[in-house]
Amino acid sequence: MLKLLIKRGTLVDPSQDLEGVYDLLVEGNRVKKIDREIFEPEAEIIDAEGLVVAPGFVDLHVHFRDPGQTYKEDIETGSRCAVAGGYTTVVCMPNTDPPIDSPWVVEYVILKARHVNLCNVLPAGAVTKGRKGKELTDMYSLKDAGCVAFTDDGSPVMDSEIMRRALEISSQIGVPVFDHCEDDRIATGSLSSGEVATLLGYSSRPPEAEDVLNARDCILAYHTGGHVHIQHLTTALGVEIVRYFKEKGAKVTCEVNPHHLVLSEREVLRYGSLARVNPPLRSGEDLKALRSALADGTIDCVATDHAPHAEFEKDLLGVSMPGMIGLQTALPIMLSLVEEGVITLRKMVELMSTNPARIIGLDRGTLKEGAVADIVVFDPKKEWVLDEETNLSKSKNTPLWGGRLRGKVIYTIKDGRVVHKDN
Ligand SMILES: [Zn+2]
Structure with a gap:
């Protein structure tokens, strides 16, 4: 059996309250042993001195655009980006063409991901047929086909009765409903409703568009016992809504995207359409609230909302x-928050590995002995630039393009096998 010995890394594994310099031995696809010093002459050695060793990251929110829009990304290029970013598991959103609303599309995604064989690509199924918001999908057969969550992401589920029924089924089958909370009758524009939208004269997507659906979903989760996961939370009031319903015992979890933690609406003035996201970048006050909610545990996890687009689709801000x-x-974004003292390194691993795995009931996000060996080894200090050479996506739509980044993945190991190595 293949043996891999990771020597002298700083192990950070919140799932077993572990933080310190250890050796870690992988045998086959499992974590065999963790100890201060392991001697294993047959093992291949990874020298991890000065590096951090953590459970492979789990991203609950990516768009791989496959099937249907593979000029932006596909399951293969998306998987390469994932493992280069330290992710060993991703949940891909169903707003593909056709959407992931029937078992055969689920099977397509699973089979292609298995063929690519880099990271776990777990499909989220649509809540409604065609993501049209009118009629529930067959959530039972989608679950049997392999869906780990349900969402119409990209669009909200506007019909409260449909959301209520989806959450009822969720409570029966134990699969969470993720919601893209933006009331599309209120969210008509492209920027938040602050000074920048006013200055540029754009119609807006004000915070209340998000808050009303966030609150509705929390209420429905409270009454049905279903598990709702609020996607890409961005507002200060939204944090308070989630906190309130968690305290009341509702099954509510939520995620925040890295960009909403470090970029405010003012970045639109500098980066134009590259800073256009849904929900939009918000005010400095919102950023502050999100950051403290990371630290106090109200926000459960960080998800990227990796959303590739071709250059021609990013031409004009308004459209x-x-x-x-x-x-x-x-x-690198999350490490900058560690550097600033907003969160600890341990908290970061909790937000990127431990908690997202728990939200979808996945037996990953841990380095306990006997666990599947999904591991990230990163250098928190290594500087690099995202450019034509380092970017592995088919697209390059990010305001961070060309800027200096700090923190790089050196090895990603999935099922005991090295699937990415920094060169
Ligand atoms: Zn979304």
Whole structure:
């Protein structure tokens, strides 16, 4: 059996309360042993001195555009970005063409991901047929086919009765409903409703568009016992809504995207359409609230919302497609928050590995002995630039393009096998 010995790395594994310099032995596809010093002459050695060793990251929110829009990304290029960013598991959104709303599309995604064989690509199924918001999908057969979550992401589920029924089924089958909370009757424009939208004269997507659906979903989760996961939370009030319903015992979890933690609406003035995302970048006050909610545990996890678009789709601010790529830049962004003292390194691993795995009930996000060996080894200090050479996505829509980043993945190991190595 293949043996891999990771020597002298700083192990950070919140799932077993572990932080310190250890050796870690992988045998086959499992973590065999963790100890201060392991001697194993047959093993291949990875020298991890000065590097951090953590459970492979889990991203609950990526767009791989496959099937249907593979000029932006596909399951193969998306997987390459994922492992280069330290991710060993990603959940891909169903707003493909055709959408992931029937078992055969689920099977297509699973088979292609298995063929690519780099990271776990787990499909989220649509809540409604065609993502049209009118009629529930067959959530039971989608679950049997392999869906780990349900969402109409890209669009909200506007019909409250449909959301209520989806959450009822969720409580029966134990699969969470993720929601893209933006009331599309209120969210008509492309920027948040602050000073920048006013200055540029754009119609807006005000915070209340997000808050009303966030609150509705929390209420429905509270009453049905279903598990709702609020996607890409961005507002200060939204944080309070989630906190309130968690305290009441509702099954509510939420995620935040890295860009919403470090970029405010003012960045639109500098980066134009590259800074256009849904929900939009918000005010400095919102950023502050999100950051403290990371630290106090109200926010459960960080998800990238990796959303590749071709250059022609990002031409004009007012009509550009929303979203940015994010799989390769999430770690540097999160490490910048560690550097600033907003969160600890341990908290970062909790937000990127432990908690997202728990949200979808996945037996990953841990380095306990006997666990599947999904591991990230990164250098928190290594500087690099995202450019034509380092970018592995088919697209390059991010305001971080060409800028200096700090923190790089050196090895990604999935099922005990090295699937990415920094060169
Ligand atoms: Zn979304």
